[in-house]
Amino acid sequence: MEVDKGKGEAEETRKVAEADRDTVTLKSSDGKLFEVSKEAAARLSTVLAGMIAGGSIDDNGTDLKQIGSEALENVVDYCNKHANSIPSAALISSSISFNTAPFKEPEEWERKFVDRLSHDALFDLVEAANFLGMERLLDVTCHKISEMMKGKSPDQIREVFNIKNDYTKEELEEIRQELAWAFYDD
Amino acid sequence: MSEREPEYGPEVPEPEPIPRCRPRPSSSSVLDSDDLLPVILRRLPPRPSSLPHASLVCRRWRGFLTSPHFLRKFRAFHRAAPVLGLFHNNTNLGGPDHRFVAAVDPPDRVPASLFRMPCGQDHRNWRFLDCRHGRALLLGPMGPRLEVLVWDPMTGTRRRAPLPPDAGNIHHGAVLCSCGHVDDCRSSQFQVVNSSKAG
Numbered sequence: 001m002e003v004d005k006g007k008g009e010a011e012e013t014r015k016v017a018e019a020d021r022d023t024v025t026l027k028s029s030d031g032k033l034f035e036v037s038k039e040a041a042a043r044l045s046t047v048l049a050g051m052i053a054g055g056s057i058d059d060n061g062t063d064l065k066q067i068g069s070e071a072l073e074n075v076v077d078y079c080n081k082h083a084n085s086i087p088s089a090a091l092i093s094s095s096i097s098f099n100t101a102p103f104k105e106p107e108e109w110e111r112k113f114v115d116r117l118s119h120d121a122l123f124d125l126v127e128a129a130n131f132l133g134m135e136r137l138l139d140v141t142c143h144k145i146s147e148m149m150k151g152k153s154p155d156q157i158r159e160v161f162n163i164k165n166d167y168t169k170e171e172l173e174e175i176r177q178e179l180a181w182a183f184y185d186d
Numbered sequence: 187m188s189e190r191e192p193e194y195g196p197e198v199p200e201p202e203p204i205p206r207c208r209p210r211p212s213s214s215s216v217l218d219s220d221d222l223l224p225v226i227l228r229r230l231p232p233r234p235s236s237l238p239h240a241s242l243v244c245r246r247w248r249g250f251l252t253s254p255h256f257l258r259k260f261r262a263f264h265r266a267a268p269v270l271g272l273f274h275n276n277t278n279l280g281g282p283d284h285r286f287v288a289a290v291d292p293p294d295r296v297p298a299s300l301f302r303m304p305c306g307q308d309h310r311n312w313r314f315l316d317c318r319h320g321r322a323l324l325l326g327p328m329g330p331r332l333e334v335l336v337w338d339p340m341t342g343t344r345r346r347a348p349l350p351p352d353a354g355n356i357h358h359g360a361v362l363c364s365c366g367h368v369d370d371c372r373s374s375q376f377q378v379v380n381s382s383k384a385g
């Protein structure tokens with residue numbers, strides 16, 4: 001970079017160079033760098049899309065202080081896999097809000113992607129997806145967690161997620177009696 | 187504490203301050219989040235027993251799972267509600283005010299006693315014309331005239347309307363939501379269509 005250029009000009013040059021790249025570099029909370037397709041990042045993350053459009057992506061690695069390296073690696077892996085997969089018609093329409101969108105089954109590769117994650121990695125990825133505004137990844141990871149609850153008794157759910165039972169015995173019995181039909185095969 | 191935290195009887199002695207469901211550290215920030223927990227719970231299967239089972243996990247979960255806001259989102263998310271069973275018009279089957287037959291196995295089998303005929307003592311003279319999108323349409327006598335009754339068996343909500351004097355003999359009827367299935371059909375307005383044979 002030429003030293004006699006004004007600061008504004010130099011900044012402008014850097015931004016143009018950044019805009020020309022096909023990838024963006026993201027830095028995890030523990031300082032690790034990851035490259036991800038700019039197109040996929042902008043398409044899948046509202047936060048990254050805003051940063052790219054606003055020119056606040058740092059060539060030397062955009063700091064994502066809230067996301068650890070393992071979660072960020074999974075985010076980048078998901079973006080790259082997504083970039084390489086043929087999106088189904090259901091996934092292309094992103095105009096439907098996450099909060100009101102009806103359920104869409106995860107694609108086969110998405111299912112495999114979350115199935116290989118450990119318990120901790122899955123929850124870290126939910127947080128990362130939430131932070132980055134990645135609706136589809138949040139959808140897929142939350143779906144996986146709900147699947148971990150499926151078919152389990154309340155005791156088993158508490159055990160899997162290490163949740164404290166704060167009901168009294170009497171309260172539990174009262175609810176069970178009120179909805180006795182739902183506990184018929186317990 | 188969330189505003190949605192349900193209230194419990196003050197007479198129940200608490201051995202310690204009301205604990206918040208405290209998951210292990212890895213999942214705590216997700217399951218402790220009032221934004222993320224309902225997003226996860228919303229994805230439970232739309233089977234009748236799903237929410238009752240999950241609501242026994244802890245008070246906070248029950249607070250979410252029983253809130254009208256959550257239930258509206260749950261229905262909108264899953265769109266197609268499961269078929270619980272059917273209503274029939276045979277008063278000799280199962281008792282005259284029990285006209286519901288469950289179509290699923292336990293623990294999702296909702297008992298017929300929860301869906302008693304909503305027409306009072308005179309239920310033998312009422313018959314089902316239609317049932318869809320969570321509402322049932324019944325036809326029965328009101329004094330010398332006939333009337334239709336729209337019933338939501340899940341909430342017990344009833345709306346009655348007398349038929350016009352020239353309605354004739356009603357053979358078929360339908361209750362239709364007015365939202366075009368884009369919203370929560372059961373919360374939307376509805377239309378009733380009856381057809382009768384002339385003469």
